[in-house]
Amino acid sequence: MLEATGIKPVITDNKACLVLYSGGLDSILACRVIQEQGVRVTAVQFITPFFGGSLKGREGNHVRAVFEKYGITLEVVDISDEYLKMLKKPPHGYGKYMNPCIDCKILMIRNAVRLLNRFGASFIATGEVLGQRPMSQRRDALGVIERDSGANGLLVRPLSALHFSATDAERAGLIDRRRLLSIAGRGRKEQIALAERYGIEGYPAPAGGCVLADPIISRRLKRLFRLYPAMDAGDCVLARVGRHFILPDNSWLVVGRNQRENTRILSMWRENDRVLELDGGPGPSVLWRYVSKPLEAMNLAAGILCRYARLKEEPGRVRFSGFKSEEDVIIETMSVGQEIVEEYRI
Ligand code: SF4
The missing domain is CATH 3.40.50.620 (HUPs)
Incomplete structure (x- = not known):
C-alpha cells in the first residue's frame, strides 16, 4: 500500500x-x-x-x-x-x-x-x-x-x-x-x-455527529451525486444549507430558512446561478443552480419561493437575477401547494 x-x-x-x-x-x-x-x-x-x-x-x-x-x-x-x-x-x-x-x-x-x-x-x-x-x-x-x-x-x-x-x-x-x-x-x-x-478546560462537548452520518443530508447528497457527478466542494457546502428542491429540468433550487442562511446562500452564488428574491417584500433568498430549461421551470421555482414567503391568497412578484447574459426578469405567480413541495423537495 x-x-x-x-x-x-x-x-x-x-x-x-x-x-x-x-x-x-x-x-x-x-x-x-x-x-x-x-x-x-x-x-x-x-x-x-x-x-x-x-x-x-x-x-x-x-x-x-x-x-x-x-x-x-x-x-x-x-x-x-x-x-x-x-x-x-x-x-x-x-x-x-x-x-x-x-x-x-x-x-x-x-x-x-x-x-x-x-x-x-x-x-x-x-x-x-x-x-x-x-x-x-x-x-x-x-x-x-x-x-x-x-x-x-x-x-x-x-x-x-x-x-x-x-x-x-x-x-x-x-x-x-x-x-x-x-x-x-x-x-x-x-x-x-x-x-x-x-488542567485542560473549556474543551468542546463530544460533537453532535458528523453531517455525513445525518440521514437527511446523506439522502440528499446521494441524489445530488447521481444528478451531478461532477459536483464540487462548493456544491457539497451548499447541500448543507437551507431547503432543497430538484425541478423537472434537473435544476437545483436552494431556499434559505432564515436570515443567516439567506446571507450564506447568496455568498455561494457563482457564474450561471440565478438568484430569486421577492420583489418589494420580505422573503427567503433562493439560489437556482444547474438550470437547463429556465423558461420551463421558472414558474415552479418562483412558486416555491412564494410558499416560503408565506404568500397565500395573493400572487408574489419574484425577481430572477444574477445570470450574466440575462437582464433581471420579474414574474408574478402564486404560491405552490404542499403536494408540490413534497414532490420536488430532496
Ligand atoms: S466520516 Fe466518519 S470518521 Fe469521518 S468525520 Fe464523519 S464520522 Fe468521523
Missing part, C-alpha cells in the same frame, strides 16, 4: 510528531500525552466540505486561539477536493449513511504522512480510542487504516497505545511506551480525568 500512495516514510530521529486534530478532547489529549514526553508536536486540522469548513477564512484566528487555550501549535490544511473524490467512491464503503469512516481516516492520515517532511516530524499520532466508535475504531478497522494510509509503524495512538504492539517511534526511543495509555471503549471518564490532570 505504501507504493500505491507514492509515499515511503521512514522513521527519523527527529523528536517531532504530527497529531491529527479535530478540536475534540481526544485529539487535545493526544497532543498533550506526546508533548509531555518532550516531543515537538504540530497538530494538523483538516478542512473538508463536511467538517472544518467554518475555519475557512479565519484560520489565523483559530490557530492563535488553539495555541492560547491549549498550548498546541496548529496547522489548518484544506483537503476538500481529494476528500470529495474519495466520498464519491470510498474503497471501504459507507457506514449506515454517507459516512465513509474508514476511508475518511485513511485519507487524513495519508495526508499527514505526506506532511511529515514539511514539518520535520518523524511520526504521526491520533486521538483514536480502541472500541470508541463502531465503524472506524474497531481493532480490525484501525489496522486497515494504518496499513492503507501508508503509515505502517509510524502511527501512534497514545490514548490506546498499550492495546497495540509497539510502533517504530516507540522502538526507536522517540517516545516512551510506558508513558502511553490503555484507554478503550465508549466511556469518557478516563479522558475527562486526564483533562483535569492536565
Whole structure:
C-alpha cells in the first residue's frame, strides 16, 4: 500500500510528531500525552466540505486561539477536493449513511504522512480510542487504516497505545511506551480525568455527529451525486444549507430558512446561478443552480419561493437575477401547494 500512495516514510530521529486534530478532547489529549514526553508536536486540522469548513477564512484566528487555550501549535490544511473524490467512491464503503469512516481516516492520515517532511516530524499520532466508535475504531478497522494510509509503524495512538504492539517511534526511543495509555471503549471518564490532570478546560462537548452520518443530508447528497457527478466542494457546502428542491429540468433550487442562511446562500452564488428574491417584500433568498430549461421551470421555482414567503391568497412578484447574459426578469405567480413541495423537495 505504501507504493500505491507514492509515499515511503521512514522513521527519523527527529523528536517531532504530527497529531491529527479535530478540536475534540481526544485529539487535545493526544497532543498533550506526546508533548509531555518532550516531543515537538504540530497538530494538523483538516478542512473538508463536511467538517472544518467554518475555519475557512479565519484560520489565523483559530490557530492563535488553539495555541492560547491549549498550548498546541496548529496547522489548518484544506483537503476538500481529494476528500470529495474519495466520498464519491470510498474503497471501504459507507457506514449506515454517507459516512465513509474508514476511508475518511485513511485519507487524513495519508495526508499527514505526506506532511511529515514539511514539518520535520518523524511520526504521526491520533486521538483514536480502541472500541470508541463502531465503524472506524474497531481493532480490525484501525489496522486497515494504518496499513492503507501508508503509515505502517509510524502511527501512534497514545490514548490506546498499550492495546497495540509497539510502533517504530516507540522502538526507536522517540517516545516512551510506558508513558502511553490503555484507554478503550465508549466511556469518557478516563479522558475527562486526564483533562483535569492536565488542567485542560473549556474543551468542546463530544460533537453532535458528523453531517455525513445525518440521514437527511446523506439522502440528499446521494441524489445530488447521481444528478451531478461532477459536483464540487462548493456544491457539497451548499447541500448543507437551507431547503432543497430538484425541478423537472434537473435544476437545483436552494431556499434559505432564515436570515443567516439567506446571507450564506447568496455568498455561494457563482457564474450561471440565478438568484430569486421577492420583489418589494420580505422573503427567503433562493439560489437556482444547474438550470437547463429556465423558461420551463421558472414558474415552479418562483412558486416555491412564494410558499416560503408565506404568500397565500395573493400572487408574489419574484425577481430572477444574477445570470450574466440575462437582464433581471420579474414574474408574478402564486404560491405552490404542499403536494408540490413534497414532490420536488430532496
Ligand atoms: S464520522 Fe464523519 S468525520 Fe468521523 S470518521 Fe466518519 S466520516 Fe469521518
